[in-house]
Amino acid sequence: MTSIDIRLHNTLTKQRQALQPFDPNNVRMYVCGPTVYDFAHIGNARPVIVFDVLFRLLRHVYGAEHVTYVRNITDVDDKINARALRDHPGLPLNEAIRLVTEKTAAQFHKDVAALGNLEPSVEPRATDNITGMVGMIQTLVDEGHAYVAAGEEGLEVLFDTASMPDYGGLSKRNLDEQQAGARVAEKDHKKNPGDFVLWKESAADLPGWDAEFTITRKNRKALKRNDDALTIHGRPGWHIECSAMSERYLWAEIASELSGEAQAHAHQFDIHGGGLDLIFPHHENEIAQSRCAHGTPAMAQIWMHNGFLQVEGQKMSKSLGNFFTIHELLETDNFGGRKWPGEVLRLAMLMTHYREPIDFSVKRLEEAETKLRSWQRAAGEAGETQVSGEVVTALADDLGFQRAQPAIDALAKKANSGNVEAAAELAATLMFLGFDPKAAATLADGVDTAVIETTVAERLAALAAKDYAKADAIRAELLTKDIQLMDYKDPDTGERRTKWEIKS
């Protein structure tokens, strides 16, 4: 452990503050993960990469075994149901849903791995945590923060926003003023328009879980039934998932191992992250649920939100035709007429500060590739060397990767002038940031290293015989297979040598 001071921008206070984990031996972070109904798009990759860099920084500062990073998978969602019905019309719905979520989750893992991300410590699924959600909802009912009402599609357990005096603190919203011009359909079964669903009844033939609630008369609105015990075949609301899973994996299951300081802040953790668009309503509602269920003044100490990725200045959307999945950038020619290596996409994402919008473009990817390749050419073997302190310092100041870049450039320059230590430090730094110190490009089909070596030797022989025409022909031939040759002199003997690399 080192004494590096990590400062992070907190959406709650709109200020940069020093991270002071409740328990430095167990720094706890939760980030909202994907809803697995379709391929992830490149915008989905941004929070994954941003918080991966934070994860790596935390591990560097506090020790890899002292950081717990939870990123959930949402596999309960009406869009998933719709997709299952569409793609697998012949199958029983639950089976169809499993097919959709398994396939999509596997694709997500493949995509984010290609982008150089570490796996989170825990990756819980909503479907494995229904019991915890039901329990938390019951607590909210018991504490007077939730009620049952009859909605259009059946019974709903709703969060009563009026029961929480400081609801809206994260997004700085005043719900009363909010409604004036907004298109919020009045739902008269709700006590207040801002009340949101915790549990929603499903039609008998639709997927759901049988949840038993005990709900006394005062926690009902416009309900004709009188019995206190209610079994509602239904599914959880979106927000309760994250409240239940963060509680379980960042508190309940590890509470006995936590320090006294952390015990004094029961049910709270250190960092919660996600995209800017989640601030309202998702994170606002998570906070409401978790705080009201546990009677805590806060859910997490620091709330971090990444900015959006735009294409040609606008939000990606299918209707605008500027929508690209991670998979198609990696594997097809749909963007800029070529495939893009995952590490190039990763650097393109990190070139801009995480809270700023990114305009995603071919030019940007090309610049990222040029930069990354120059670093990789300069890097040596990592060995036991240190990660650049300047880079760590830059990241520790609200993940200021852009301020780390000149430091990396300086290392590369030193390495190019023959400084072996700098080359090793550069390699270690690249690995720390999630990049391979060697270019990860792959050879075209039907080309292998042995063939290249033979051809290069053939060319050197031609050069020795001053047959430049033949030598240039060989070089041009290799270039058509994306093999770029680079001649240099052996520093000791002055002999001509040839290096090669793959142009991607």
Place this chain on the structure above:
RNA sequence: GGCCACGUGGCGGAGUGGUUACGCAGCGGAUUGCAAAUCCGUGUACUCCGGUUCGAUUCCGGACGUGGCCUCCA
């Protein structure tokens, strides 16, 4: 209508009350048989209008512009 973020050269992106990083692309040069790589050099900017100040890109106010949220959304 309410809330939020942001406006630096062709592009990316730092930073500062006065000396205008850095990188990419461009241009010139070194090196090279020629390339590539590497190295050296080089031009262009702080949205606009007020105010404070000896002096503002930097502080304050306003305008304009862009993007986001208020409905599923990274």
